[in-house]
Amino acid sequence: xxxxxxxxxxxxxxxxxxxxxxxxxxxxxxxxxxxxxxxxxxxxxxxxxxxxxxxxxxxxxxxxxxxxxxxxxxxxxxxxxxxxxxxxxxxxxxxxxxxxxxxxxxxxxxxxxxxxxxxxxxxxxxxxxxxxxxxxxxxxxxxxxxxxxxxxxxxxxxxxxxxxxxxxxxxxxxxxxxxxxxxxxxxxxxxxxxxxxxxxxxxxxxxxxxxxxxxxxxxxxxxxxxxxxxxxxxxxxxxxxxxxxxxxxxxxxxxxxxxxxxxxxxxxxxxxxxxxxxxxxxxxxxxxxxxxxxxxxxxxxxxxxxxxxxxxxxxxxxxxxxxxxxxxxxxxxxxxxxxxxxxxxxxxxxxxxxxxxx
Amino acid sequence: xxxxxxxxxxxxxxxxxxxxxxxxxxxxxxxxxxxxxxxxxxxxxxxxxxxxxxxxxxxxxxxxxxxxxxxxxxxxxxxxxxxxxxxxxxxxxxxxxxxxxxxxxxxxxxxxxxxxxxxxxxxxxxxxxxxxxxxxxxxxxxxxxxxxxxxxxxxxxxxxxxxxxxxxxxxxxxxxxxxxxxxxxxxxxxxxxxxxxxxxxxxxxxxxxxxxxxxxxxxxxxxxxxxxxxxxxxxxxxxxxxxxxxxxxxxxxxxxxxxxxxxxxxxxxxxxxxxxxxxxxxxxxxxxxxxxxxxxxxxxxxxxxxxxxxxxxxxxxxxxxxxxxxxxxxxxxxxxxxxxxxxxxxxxxxxxxxxxxx
Numbered sequence: 245x246x247x248x249x250x251x252x253x254x255x256x257x258x259x260x261x262x263x264x265x266x267x268x269x270x271x272x273x274x275x276x277x278x279x280x281x282x283x284x285x286x287x288x289x290x291x292x293x294x295x296x297x298x299x300x301x302x303x304x305x306x307x308x309x310x311x312x313x314x315x316x317x318x319x320x321x322x323x324x325x326x327x328x329x330x331x332x333x334x335x336x337x338x339x340x341x342x343x344x345x346x347x348x349x350x351x352x353x354x355x356x357x358x359x360x361x362x363x364x365x366x367x368x369x370x371x372x373x374x375x376x377x378x379x380x381x382x383x384x385x386x387x388x389x390x391x392x393x394x395x396x397x398x399x400x401x402x403x404x405x406x407x408x409x410x411x412x413x414x415x416x417x418x419x420x421x422x423x424x425x426x427x428x429x430x431x432x433x434x435x436x437x438x439x440x441x442x443x444x445x446x447x448x449x450x451x452x453x454x455x456x457x458x459x460x461x462x463x464x465x466x467x468x469x470x471x472x473x474x475x476x477x478x479x480x481x482x483x484x485x486x487x488x489x490x491x492x493x494x495x496x497x498x499x500x501x502x503x504x505x506x507x508x509x510x511x512x513x514x515x516x517x518x519x520x521x522x523x524x525x526x527x528x529x530x531x532x533x534x535x536x537x538x539x540x541x542x543x544x545x546x547x548x549x550x551x552x553x554x555x556x557x558x559x560x561x562x563x564x565x566x567x568x569x570x571x572x573x574x575x576x577x578x579x580x581x582x583x584x585x586x587x588x589x590x591x592x593x594x595x596x597x598x599x600x601x602x
Numbered sequence: 603x604x605x606x607x608x609x610x611x612x613x614x615x616x617x618x619x620x621x622x623x624x625x626x627x628x629x630x631x632x633x634x635x636x637x638x639x640x641x642x643x644x645x646x647x648x649x650x651x652x653x654x655x656x657x658x659x660x661x662x663x664x665x666x667x668x669x670x671x672x673x674x675x676x677x678x679x680x681x682x683x684x685x686x687x688x689x690x691x692x693x694x695x696x697x698x699x700x701x702x703x704x705x706x707x708x709x710x711x712x713x714x715x716x717x718x719x720x721x722x723x724x725x726x727x728x729x730x731x732x733x734x735x736x737x738x739x740x741x742x743x744x745x746x747x748x749x750x751x752x753x754x755x756x757x758x759x760x761x762x763x764x765x766x767x768x769x770x771x772x773x774x775x776x777x778x779x780x781x782x783x784x785x786x787x788x789x790x791x792x793x794x795x796x797x798x799x800x801x802x803x804x805x806x807x808x809x810x811x812x813x814x815x816x817x818x819x820x821x822x823x824x825x826x827x828x829x830x831x832x833x834x835x836x837x838x839x840x841x842x843x844x845x846x847x848x849x850x851x852x853x854x855x856x857x858x859x860x861x862x863x864x865x866x867x868x869x870x871x872x873x874x875x876x877x878x879x880x881x882x883x884x885x886x887x888x889x890x891x892x893x894x895x896x897x898x899x900x901x902x903x904x905x906x907x908x909x910x911x912x913x914x915x916x917x918x919x920x921x922x923x924x925x926x927x928x929x930x931x932x933x934x935x936x937x938x939x940x941x942x943x944x945x946x947x948x949x950x951x952x953x954x955x956x957x958x959x960x
Contacts, residue, residue, distance in 0.1 A: 248830065249778040250804050253703040253749060259840030262663060273659075282655040291654050297640040299854070300816040301631075305620060329687060332843040340723075345611040365698075365841040391611060420607040446608050458658040461849050472606065482617030483723040485690040491819050492850055496657070 260361040263564050272587050274578040275562040277429075277539050279458035281510045281581075284503035287459070287496045294492060303491045305482075310489070313498040314466055318438055323471040326478060329488050331428055331452035331465030335394070336362050338448060338467060341480045342422040343368045345391030354379060354570055356400045356426065379404045379533055387417040396426035398434050401564065401576040403535025405434045412437075415444045422473070424448045429537035431456035431511050432518070438468050445470040455538055456511055457500045462493040514538050518579045524589050528596055540577045547599045549573045555595040561588060618719045621922050630945050632936040633920040635787075635897050637816035639868045639939075642861035645817070645854045652850060661849045663840075668847070671856040672824055676796055681829040684836060687846050689786055689810035689823030693752070694720050696806060696825060699838045700780040701726045703749030712737060712928055714758045714784065737762045737891055737899075745775040754784035756792050759922065759934040761893025763792045770795075773802045780831070782806045787895035789814035789869050790876070796826050803828040813896055814869055815858045820851040872896050876937045882947050886954055896937045899929075905957045907931045913953040919946060 263276035282288075307327045315322045328334035339362045343349050348371040351359045363370040373385035379402040386393055393414065398405040415423045427449055430436050438449050448469040454460035467477065481488070500507070518540065522532065525542055532542040544552060553565040553575060564576040577588070621634040640646075665685045673680045686692035697720045701707050706729040709717045721728040731743035737760040744751055751772065756763040773781045785807055788794050796807050806827040812818035825835065839846070858865070876898065880890065883900055890900040902910060911923040911933060922934040935946070 248803055250700075250780055253700060253779060254834050255699050255702045255838060256834065257837050257841045259837045260844055262660070262840075262844040265660060265662060276660055278660060279658050281658065283657050287657070288654045291649075291652070294649070296646045296649050299641050299645070299819040300637050300639065302620070302623060302634055302636065302812070302818040303821070304623060329846055330843060332845070336842045341613050342608075342611060344613045361841045365838060421611060422608055445606055454660070460660040460845070461657040463661070463845060463848050476612050476614065479615050479617045480613060480723060482620075483615045483719045484694045485688060486618055486620040487690070487818070487821060488687055490821050490848065490851060493848060 255365070257365050258361070260358050264562060266562060270560065272561040272580065272584050274580055274584065274588065275564045276460075277455055277537075277578045278460050279455060279510065279514070279538070280584060281458055281513070283458040283496070284500050284506040286499035286503045286506075290495045290499045291492065294495065298491060302487050303489060303494065305486050307489050307494045309498045310464070310494045310501075313501040317501050317504070318468060320438070320441070320468055321471065324441065324468055324474055326467040326469075326474045326481070327489060328465050328467075328481070330454060330463040331426070331450050332358065333463070333488070334450050334465040334467050335424070335426060337477060337481055337484070338422075338424055338450070339363065339368060340366055341477050342424075342448070342473075343392045345421070347389055347391035349392040349394065350386055350390045351394050352381060352399065354399070354402060356396055357566070357568075359394060375399075375402075381406055381410065383410055383413050386414045390418070390421060392421045392424070393418060394424040394426060396428060397437070398429045398432075398536045400429065400537070401539065401566070401571065401574070402533050402541050403429070403537040403539060404533050405536040408435055408437055408440065412440060415440065415447050419446060422446050422448055424450060426450045428452045428455055432538045433515055433536035441469050445472065448473055453497055453500065457507065458510065459497065459500060462496055464489070464493050464497045514579050517582055517585055520582070521579060521585045521589070524585075525592075528589070528592055538579045540579065541574055542577060543574045544596065547596055549575050551599070552592070552595055556591060559591050561591055613723070615723050616719070618716050622920060624920060628918065630919040630938065630942050632938055632942065632946065633922045634818075635813055635895075635936045636818050637813060637868065637872070637896070638942060639816055639871070641816040641854070642858050642864040644857040644861045644864075648853045648857045649850065652853065656849060660845050661847060661852065663844050665847050665852045667856045668822070668852045668859075671859040675859050675862070676826060678796070678799070678826055679829065682799065682826055682832055684825040684827075684832045684839070685847060686823050686825075686839070688812060688821040689784070689808050690716065691821070691846070692808050692823040692825050693782070693784060695835060695839055695842070696780075696782055696808070697721065697726060698724055699835050700782075700806070700831075701750040703779070705747055705749035707750040707752065708744055708748045709752050710739060710757065712757070712760060714754055715924070715926075717752060733757075733760075739764055739768065741768055741771050744772045748776070748779060750779045750782070751776060752782040752784060754786060755795070756787045756790075756894045758787065758895070759897065759924070759929065759932070760891050760899050761787070761895040761897060762891050763894040766793055766795055766798065770798060773798065773805050777804060780804050780806055782808060785809045786813055790896045791873055791894035799827050803830065806831055811855055811858065815865065816868065817855065817858060820854055822847070822851050822855045872937050875940055875943055878940070879937060879943045879947070882943075883950075886947070886950055898935045898937065899932055900935060901932045902954065905954055907933050909957070910950070910953055914946075914949060917949050919949055
């Protein structure tokens with residue numbers, strides 16, 4: 245397309261590329277870390293009971309029903325919770341609100357690929373800190389002067405979990421900036437640092453309903469931190485879009501939180517499937533990190549990731565692969581049901597067995 | 603609360619204050635321009651047929667079903683449509699994308715009170731252009747050097763409609779910036795400038811499902827413009843939150859668009875109620891603009907707006923009032939059902955009759 249007169253005034257960015265969402269239904273979808281189990285039956289009930297006439301009204305700007313449920317679940321006050329349209333909305337808003345310094349923000353070189361995209365769109369300077377050879381964070385790297393810190397725990401796409409001691413060490417060294425811990429995958433075997441928010445007023449913990457609560461479609465994320473942080477976040481949110489979360493997400497989200505038993509049961513199943521799948525992958529010649537998430541970050545000893553990725557895709561099995569430094573020979577495989585893992589393992593067995601023979 | 607060490611790095615803003623959302627149900631709610639009629643019955647059906655199991659999956663990032671329905675309705679290509687979580691989300695994203703100049707953007711002094719909030723949060727310079735004494739836009743004001751232009755048509759909270767000629771005149775004079783026309787209320791008697799997007803590649807038209815489509819709760823807004831504008835908007839959107847719109851909003855939204863007959867019927871009813879209510883208000887001593895929206899912007903000849911506002915509130919009737927220059931003696935009254943208007947008129951008759959006697 246031609247260059248137009250107004251182009252000089254446009255903010256131009258290289259957008260984030262999300263994992264493929266295949267239009268056909270008969271695929272094994274292990275590429276976007278969705279939960280293989282449906283949401284709680286209480287969610288179904290809430291959906292059925294919703295009176296569609298209420299759609300004509302603006303939603304509750306404070307998402308009271310959802311915030312109340314989260315406050316009870318996590319033992320914090322409602323003034324310590326911020327909710328948004330998925331954790332991407334929450335983190336994006338937190339970048340805009342808290343990463344407002346001239347000094348660079350820090351995050352790992354191998355991590356959620358949205359961080360540098362947000363930094364670019366909001367013109368926030370950043371500096372990536374390299375993980376060590378085992379994909380672990382080097383705490384000393386985060387003790388230099390900076391404008392803020394963010395990393396996921398467990399990290400994505402590695403699945404590696406850092407201890408609360410490591411996190412506390414980093415928070416302590418940075419009292420003058422906000423430290424954000426993105427706990428998208430923490431429910432699959434990690435320990436949350438939410439309790440540390442009582443001790444450190446510069447800690448913001450972000451979680452999501454997209455993975456462990458089986459509600460990626462309903463776009464619900466939240467942040468927990470001291471009430472002053474939450475107030476600043478809400479001020480910015482109310483300066484961008486006062487009414488972000490629709491009533492169905494609010495009500496269904498609250499019901500999902502209330503059904504703690506179902507939640508724990510699904511998490512247990514996914515962890516069991518993950519551990520079993522790891523054993524089977526090991527026998528096929530894969531190496532991987534000790535993932536505490538709902539995905540496995542695997543590399544084959546002899547077969548290229550790129551080859552496996554394409555062969556799986558030919559068999560309608562979708563996993564994730566990045567042509568990025570340090571991880572280009574890795575595959576990120578979402579933990580599905582046991583049945584889905586059987587299909588995956590059978591396919592991998594075939595792909596690896598055939599390798600070099602064609 | 604005490605000042606913390608990290609406060610210097612926080613983006614601090616004065617947020618937008620939305621109209622009150624009373625928690626109790628037995629009120630006459632004429633303060634946020636919601637539609638008094640429910641959404642199309644096709645929306646109800648779509649909600650009932652939705653399989654809650656699908657919630658576990660991420661939504662279609664392109665909102666294909668909704669964009670397709672809008673493209674058909676407005677006779678444009680799908681690449682000329684951008685959708686967001688309410689028109690606030692769309693406009694906010696458009697500010698960030700297109701108002702990226704050092705020169706001030708222009709909008710009226712009396713207009714939607716979110717424009718200066720967005721400009722502040724994104725650090726966009728702006729200059730308000732005064733409406734004339736009849737709350738009309740003065741086109742010459744918009745022919746000075748600027749970084750972009752936005753106004754609603756019909757304007758809010760005045761309800762005043764500008765002609766397509768006036769709008770075309772302004773667009774023609776500004777080929778080097780983006781001109782945004784916010785048509786939140788256009789379905790209640792205005793003429794849309796969507797056809798002008800074929801002629802001017804710097805025009806972006808924004809509409810919403812919150813008013814004429816009775817779906818404020820589901821948070822759906824959209825912009826129509828040439829495909830290059832839409833591409834830039836999508837690039838920024840995909841740099842902030844790839845998955846913004848949940849599948850229920852996408853499906854229900856598409857169904858609302860398909861039911862054109864129901865949509866036209868509700869609009870006709872609201873227009874008829876507005877005209878009838880204006881006659882009755884005139885008899886009570888009110889003056890008002892010739893509103894082409896679903897609200898009436900009224901001032902009483904002798905009784906203060908503030909007094910009427912509070913007396914209505916005492917009677918559980920909510921309207922909107924701003925303590926802002928040039929409009930502090932006005933009330934913005936949403937057009938509800940005929941029954942709600944009867945309650946309003948009875949109350950106003952009493953309030954005005956009692957005035958000075960207490």
